[in-house]
Amino acid sequence: MTTDVNTRSLALEMLMEVNEKGQYSHLILRQVLGKYQYLDKKERAFLTRLFEGTVEKGITLDYVINCFSKTRVQRMKPLIRNLLRMSVYQLLYMDGVPDCAAINEAVKLARKRGFSGLSGFVNGVLRSVARGKNNISWPQEGKNPIEAFSVCYSVPEWIVEEWMHDYGRDKTVAILEGLSGETVGAAGAKGPKETLLPKSGLTVRTNLNRCTPEELRERLESEEIQVEEIPGIPYAFALSGIDYLAGLNSFAEGLFYVQDVSSMMVAQTAAPGPGDYVIDVCAAPGGKSTHMAELMQGTGMVEARDLTEYKVGLIEENRIRHGLTNLRAVQMDALVYDEDSHEKADVLVCDLPCSGLGVMAKKTDIRYKMTKEKAGELVLLQRQILDVVCDYVKPGGILLYSTCTIRKAENEDNVQWFLAKHPEFSLETMRQMYPGETGYDGFFLAKMEKKK
Secondary structure: OOOOOOHHHHHHHHHHHHHOOOOOHHHHHHHHHHHOOOOOHHHHHHHHHHHHHHHHOHHHHHHHHHHHOOOOHHHOOHHHHHHHHHHHHHHHHOOOOOHHHHHHHHHHHHHHOOOHHHHHHHHHHHHHHHHHHHHOOOOOOOOOHHHHHHHHHOOOHHHHHHHHHHHHHHHHHHHHHHHHOOOOOOOOOOOOOOOOOOOOOEEEEEOOOOOOHHHHHHHHHHOOOEEEEEOOEEEEEEEEOOOOHHHOHHHHOOOEEEOOHHHHHHHHHHOOOOOOEEEEOOOOOOHHHHHHHHHOOOOOEEEEEEOOHHHHHHHHHHHHHHOOOOEEEEEOOOOOOOHHHOOOEEEEEEEOOOOOHHHOOOOOOHHHHOOHHHHHHHHHHHHHHHHHHHHHEEEEEEEEEEEOOOOOOOOHHHHHHHHHHOOOEEEEEEEEEOHHHHOOOOEEEEEEEEOO
16 A cells, blocks of 8 residues: 655654654654554554664764764754754665665755755765765774764763673673664774664563463464564563554454563562462553463452552553453552551562663663663662562562663662661562563563561
């Protein structure tokens, strides 16, 4: 099916929403793909890659543009800089797009959007990039490794610097490569490299309340979805070949839940038993809560809490879609002590607000929205919440602390702080998962038991 929708124009609008208005990239993409369901599969794939890739590679793209433009990126008109970014992305990373097509379409878009006077500037910069893209002078690791890694992997310098300090050079490179799906080697030596892996694939877990893993696989394959098993989790699958997720009957019927494998490890590690009482203090949208409720096979109760009515609504929506009777959604502030919860929980899940650096592959704009100052404030918030809610755990019960980030300050350091302040707890297991070694998101979890 062909349409009259200009996917490049659509991508430009989306980039303006994210880069200039502060919207979240994954939400904008979801909204647009939902609105334009009728787009051809190839058009949807082109739009998704162009948009996500341009957001993700922002630092690299700005560096390249500044190499060929007398006007710095930050001094350009907002629409022009975003138009150049997405066009340079095509020139550098999309081999299937001829250089002339990327340039000509950009010039047309500039004119169409009322910038005819700058169309010559756009044309000149892009032609210069096309001619010189194989001879760009990239920052060298030997001279400034922080800048070299930042430009090459398009990750802000403060994040690279912190990882280099905490994990060393080799582990930092492994993390950066895992997040970007690239194998770069000596960063900056030859500039950006060809992406070897697609974006992290869609992983799902079976709604054990509705069907068996075998039945789910049959349904998905009948919907022409490619299904692969995930080692170690017999009810989880990696899916590919999906055009529009919400259009699948199996999704509408609640037969599976979309969740990263590292996130599934929370319920796996917490391991609630039949009849347990579980409290999840920051539960929205409900992935871990529904997972635990399903593992408990309809027994016990999972109380899934969150701060706002909107977030509680998301949890309730998933509870209904999954047909769970042993889960309830409750609006509650985790920073306010609840006397009724005193030593009530067999399992307390604290998947707390964090800097999110482990999920940058999926939420590509997190790297730009998060700052060192905000990350520092989150450390204090995490400690405040842990201090309040730890009293909810029964003697002999479990506290499961988790984040979707890769930062010692938010992870290992917070666990050590908590154990020092609360000696009634002992550490059972602690694990930092890295995208470079797991193939999935960066994630942290620590399982602590309250002494009897």
